[in-house]
Amino acid sequence: MSLRARLLAVLAALTLVGLLAADIATYAALRSFLYQRLDRTVATSAEVLGRSAVTRGGFDPTDFAQLVSANPGVYIGVVFPTGAVQSYGTPPGAPQPPQPKLPNQLPVGANGEGATFTASAVGSHTRYRVRALPLDTAGHVLIVAVPLGETYATLHRLLLIEVLVSVVVLAAVVGAGLWLIRLSLRPLRRIEETAGAIAGGDLSQRVEEAPEGTEVGRLGRALNAMLSQIERAFAERAASEERLRRFVADASHELRTPLASVRAYAELFERGAKERPEDLARAMAGIERESARMGALVDDLLLLARLDQRKPIEHAPVDLIDVARDAVDAARALEPARQIELAAAADSVVVSGEREQLRRMLDNLLANARAHTPISATVRVEVESVTGDGAVVQVCDAGPGMSEDEAARVFERFYRADPARSRDQGGTGLGLAIVAAIAEAHHGDAEVITSPGHGTTFRVRLAANGVGEQTV
Numbered sequence: 001m002s003l004r005a006r007l008l009a010v011l012a013a014l015t016l017v018g019l020l021a022a023d024i025a026t027y028a029a030l031r032s033f034l035y036q037r038l039d040r041t042v043a044t045s046a047e048v049l050g051r052s053a054v055t056r057g058g059f060d061p062t063d064f065a066q067l068v069s070a071n072p073g074v075y076i077g078v079v080f081p082t083g084a085v086q087s088y089g090t091p092p093g094a095p096q097p098p099q100p101k102l103p104n105q106l107p108v109g110a111n112g113e114g115a116t117f118t119a120s121a122v123g124s125h126t127r128y129r130v131r132a133l134p135l136d137t138a139g140h141v142l143i144v145a146v147p148l149g150e151t152y153a154t155l156h157r158l159l160l161i162e163v164l165v166s167v168v169v170l171a172a173v174v175g176a177g178l179w180l181i182r183l184s185l186r187p188l189r190r191i192e193e194t195a196g197a198i199a200g201g202d203l204s205q206r207v208e209e210a211p212e213g214t215e216v217g218r219l220g221r222a223l224n225a226m227l228s229q230i231e232r233a234f235a236e237r238a239a240s241e242e243r244l245r246r247f248v249a250d251a252s253h254e255l256r257t258p259l260a261s262v263r264a265y266a267e268l269f270e271r272g273a274k275e276r277p278e279d280l281a282r283a284m285a286g287i288e289r290e291s292a293r294m295g296a297l298v299d300d301l302l303l304l305a306r307l308d309q310r311k312p313i314e315h316a317p318v319d320l321i322d323v324a325r326d327a328v329d330a331a332r333a334l335e336p337a338r339q340i341e342l343a344a345a346a347d348s349v350v351v352s353g354e355r356e357q358l359r360r361m362l363d364n365l366l367a368n369a370r371a372h373t374p375i376s377a378t379v380r381v382e383v384e385s386v387t388g389d390g391a392v393v394q395v396c397d398a399g400p401g402m403s404e405d406e407a408a409r410v411f412e413r414f415y416r417a418d419p420a421r422s423r424d425q426g427g428t429g430l431g432l433a434i435v436a437a438i439a440e441a442h443h444g445d446a447e448v449i450t451s452p453g454h455g456t457t458f459r460v461r462l463a464a465n466g467v468g469e470q471t472v
Helices: 003-055 061-070 150-200 217-270 276-309 322-334 355-372 406-408 419-424 432-440
Strands: 075-077 086-090 115-120 127-134 141-147 316-319 340-344 349-353 377-385 389-398 445-450 456-462 466-467
Touching: 003 115, 003 141, 003 150, 061 115, 075 150, 141 316, 150 217, 150 419, 217 466, 316 322, 316 355, 322 340, 322 349, 322 355, 322 377, 322 389, 349 355, 349 377, 355 377, 355 389, 355 432, 355 456, 432 445
Parallel strands: 340 377
Antiparallel strands: 075 086, 075 141, 115 127, 127 141, 316 349, 349 466, 377 389, 389 456, 445 456
């Protein structure tokens, strides 16, 4: 059975049990009340007749007539010590009421107390409420029996009314319960429909939230939170797969060129360059150069692959100013003619991270500046602390700058604003992508600020572990 059917069945069963209990209690209470009232009437009538008979030495027909007129169908009789029964009180010409079936031993007390009991009529379906009252010590017993027809009719009408009312109430409760259950379970129906849509592949579906205080409302919020996480997970998975496909395609493309060059030099060697010293030297130099290119590309790919795994890095205090100073010194050694400046607003700026990765980040930024700006363009490295937020490293150049479209793609892997020149100079197109990945691994980010003709600034924000005192 469905939940709706089970709830409705339980509601109907509980209502039916309640109605039956109420009907039985009402019927029993009314039956007891009617019997008690009838017993008082019978007992009073018997006492009056008994006292009259004792006082006058016999029964007064007037008393019988009054009792019969007040209680139509009443039976009055006397049981003699021999067991014979004498009937009295019936008006002349009226049919004699049937005699009640009396037990062999009338239930009367030894001290003259009367007793009331129920008995059926002889040769009839009539039932009586009988009062047996001893008249004397000789064994004469007065019998006053009032028919229970009106009492049974009243109880029958009550039973019929109870049945009709119970049926109406049960139908009303079931109808109202069905409406209320449908209304209450409507959010579950929507959840079912939403789950079906999600199973069909539409992860953007969400459950309509019910009031917060209800179980369905809490279930809906929990499902929506779970669906959001699932959707993000699927989106990240799809994005990761797309990045992987693009990465493999780009890596294959980048490796094809040096491999083709190595193959060409090898073919040149096989065609006789080994016999000509000048061609042999050129082939060997070309093979060495292209091998170095492939080695650098593979190293960059391995570093990016390790950073993409998002494994926790080995955190240690690193002074960014020392790292920047080493990177600037190395860049000056590579291009002595270029003016490269280091500006720091503090004696030390300490962050938590891996020194080698941070050094690789600065080396890539300086290499990018050297590759894309003329030697006359000044390069400036700035390191500063940001109170409460960490540290900022900026590499600024006075080069030609970039367009908006180029700046939007500058951190993409294998992207080159000037592909021909970068490839000629040995660039892999992964330097700035590595910068962004290292910044992210250190809980930071990288951005570019540039415009054509106004130079370029690469800004990297890092989380700080501690900051030294500033100089004045």
